[in-house]
Amino acid sequence: MIDWTPFLITLKLAFITTSILFVISIPISYWLAYSKVKLKFVFEAMVSLPLVLPPSVLGFYLLVTFSGESPLGQFLANNFDLSLPFTFAGLVVGSIIYSLPFMVQPMQAGFQNLPIALKEASYTLGKSRLQTLIKVLLPNIKASLLTGIVLSFAHTIGEFGVVLMIGGNLDETRVASIAIYDSVNKLDYSTAHTYSLVLLLFSFSILAVVYLFNKKGFRAVK
Amino acid sequence: MIKFDIHKQFKSHGKIVDIKLNATCDEGKIIAVYGKSGVGKSSLLRMLSGLTTPDSGVITVGKEVWYDSSKKENVKANKRSIGFLFQDYSLFPNMSVLKNILYGVEGEPDQELIDRIVEIGDLKDLLDRKPETLSGGQQQRVALARALVFEPRLVLMDEPLGALDKKLREQMQYEIKHIHEQIGITVVYVTHDQNEALTMSNRIAVFNDGKIQQISSPDILYEKPENAFVAQFIGENNQIKGKVKSINGEMCVVKTEKGEEIKSLKVNVNSVGDASTVSLRPERVEINSSDSSFENSFEAKVKELIYLGDHIRTRVEVCGNDQFIVKVPNSYKGANLKEGTSVKLSWKASDSRALDLR
Numbered sequence: 001m002i003d004w005t006p007f008l009i010t011l012k013l014a015f016i017t018t019s020i021l022f023v024i025s026i027p028i029s030y031w032l033a034y035s036k037v038k039l040k041f042v043f044e045a046m047v048s049l050p051l052v053l054p055p056s057v058l059g060f061y062l063l064v065t066f067s068g069e070s071p072l073g074q075f076l077a078n079n080f081d082l083s084l085p086f087t088f089a090g091l092v093v094g095s096i097i098y099s100l101p102f103m104v105q106p107m108q109a110g111f112q113n114l115p116i117a118l119k120e121a122s123y124t125l126g127k128s129r130l131q132t133l134i135k136v137l138l139p140n141i142k143a144s145l146l147t148g149i150v151l152s153f154a155h156t157i158g159e160f161g162v163v164l165m166i167g168g169n170l171d172e173t174r175v176a177s178i179a180i181y182d183s184v185n186k187l188d189y190s191t192a193h194t195y196s197l198v199l200l201l202f203s204f205s206i207l208a209v210v211y212l213f214n215k216k217g218f219r220a221v222k
Numbered sequence: 223m224i225k226f227d228i229h230k231q232f233k234s235h236g237k238i239v240d241i242k243l244n245a246t247c248d249e250g251k252i253i254a255v256y257g258k259s260g261v262g263k264s265s266l267l268r269m270l271s272g273l274t275t276p277d278s279g280v281i282t283v284g285k286e287v288w289y290d291s292s293k294k295e296n297v298k299a300n301k302r303s304i305g306f307l308f309q310d311y312s313l314f315p316n317m318s319v320l321k322n323i324l325y326g327v328e329g330e331p332d333q334e335l336i337d338r339i340v341e342i343g344d345l346k347d348l349l350d351r352k353p354e355t356l357s358g359g360q361q362q363r364v365a366l367a368r369a370l371v372f373e374p375r376l377v378l379m380d381e382p383l384g385a386l387d388k389k390l391r392e393q394m395q396y397e398i399k400h401i402h403e404q405i406g407i408t409v410v411y412v413t414h415d416q417n418e419a420l421t422m423s424n425r426i427a428v429f430n431d432g433k434i435q436q437i438s439s440p441d442i443l444y445e446k447p448e449n450a451f452v453a454q455f456i457g458e459n460n461q462i463k464g465k466v467k468s469i470n471g472e473m474c475v476v477k478t479e480k481g482e483e484i485k486s487l488k489v490n491v492n493s494v495g496d497a498s499t500v501s502l503r504p505e506r507v508e509i510n511s512s513d514s515s516f517e518n519s520f521e522a523k524v525k526e527l528i529y530l531g532d533h534i535r536t537r538v539e540v541c542g543n544d545q546f547i548v549k550v551p552n553s554y555k556g557a558n559l560k561e562g563t564s565v566k567l568s569w570k571a572s573d574s575r576a577l578d579l580r
Contacts, residue, residue, distance in 0.1 A: 125326030
């Protein structure tokens with residue numbers, strides 16, 4: 001009998017991570033797209049770092065940063081009674097950082113590809129920056145938003161290194177990718193096959209749906 | 223009354239562009255700003271709209287101060303009440319035509335005005351459509367309606383017809399004028415097309431080298447250009463280069479390289495020895511006149527004759543200029559001209575204007 005719990009944890013993690021990422025990535029990508037600050041490249045490099053950094057490195061630093069012996073870990077424990085290592089909350093924090101570029105970069109590209117005159121037309125018609133963002137910019141980068149959501153969701157589902165380092169292999173934190181690794185370690189190839197096939201089909205289906213939507217009408221403004 | 227006196231320096235295509243602009247514009251009128259591409263016309267509109275901040279200066283609209291560098295006042299673009307008609311229309315692709323038009327309307331829309339603008343712009347059947355399904359001319363009309371419907375203090379038009387073909391452009395020029403006449407909103411209309419500037423307004427600011435060279439009605443720009451650039455703005459213009467030999471009150475004498483002395487109005491030269499371009503309209507020159515009241519009279523050689531029905535466009539060589547054009551009426555005298563023959567050209571000193579060297 002297959003234990004579906006790792007899939008439920010994975011989906012829950014992907015859903016929460018993607019939702020939080022969506023909200024925080026809008027201001028980040030807006031700023032990166034339009035700011036003229038000279039040191040912007042430093043922030044762009046920071047956001048993109050998880051793309052090139054080995055996940056185990058990121059996971060290790062997160063583990064050290066949030067451990068009970070670090071100042072931040074102690075601060076969180078003392079003030080919020082929160083301990084992140086080897087908890088689901090820790091997984092969420094790790095996943096958000098790890099998947100940040102997958103949400104920010106498509107959104108940033110979407111903003112940058114919009115004609116600047118759309119934004120300016122909205123300002124001259126009396127609308128504030130926030131009104132312009134909500135009424136004009138976001139509705140016209142639907143394709144980029146969808147791409148960001150799907151990539152972040154799919155990327156979170158496929159995480160391994162970061163979640164293993166910060167979450168370990170406990171009942172609460174065992175996501176599907178770790179369950180596969182665990183099954184292989186136990187030489188339970190049958191379960192590993194099943195988990196792998198489900199992940200493969202799931203990831204493929206998500207991407208296929210995105211490409212279908214993009215083809216059907218979620219076109220970016222040229 | 224809209225007044226601006228602003229200064230801005232910026233880099234464009236690796237060059238530093240320095241813009242110093244000052245002008246006034248009566249409310250309810252169209253003022254056309256003519257200038258070639260890249261001289262800073264769009265920057266003027268961007269500064270008026272608040273999308274770009276000048277380095278220094280003042281912009282006032284009626285009693286409202288929109289910008290005053292000395293008092294550090296700068297009203298944001300979304301608080302200025304501006305209708306901006308962009309060259310590429312910039313309609314919002316996610317909204318229907320109606321939503322685009324109503325985008326700038328705050329509170330309860332003035333239904334009567336909306337109906338009127340929709341009717342004038344012939345937009346009734348387009349209201350539910352998305353901008354991408356409209357032709358260029360239709361998009362332009364929607365953008366125009368959107369810029370006018372919330373009754374802004376000032377409408378800025380940045381070469382709004384540049385993307386349209388010639389026929390549609392001419393049609394739209396009249397439509398914009400027609401709508402303006404009905405609604406009476408103040409418009410600053412920027413264009414690099416001389417004919418468009420002349421069609422759109424009877425007050426034209428000729429813009430070059432980062433400043434307004436002259437701001438006048440078309441007839442004054444034609445008859446009394448204040449410098450050599452403006453002299454070339456409308457119609458044909460003969461230019462003869464030389465140096466100021468003498469000055470006598472409002473008049474001066476310009477001596478050409480070959481030694482001819484042209485008596486002219488002293489317009490844009492200051493002292494003896496200044497290099498000058500003498501500007502003269504082709505229709506102000508007489509051929510083989512027996513009238514002795516002309517102060518200027520020179521021998522010229524006919525180089526080319528082009529028959530244009532009511533007149534003969536005659537190219538002659540005179541005072542070192544072999545591209546000098548004379549419009550000779552198709553009368554007995556004109557009909558007898560022959561290429562290669564010598565003729566006498568005469569004109570009044572008050573018709574030749576001593577301008578700067580260009």
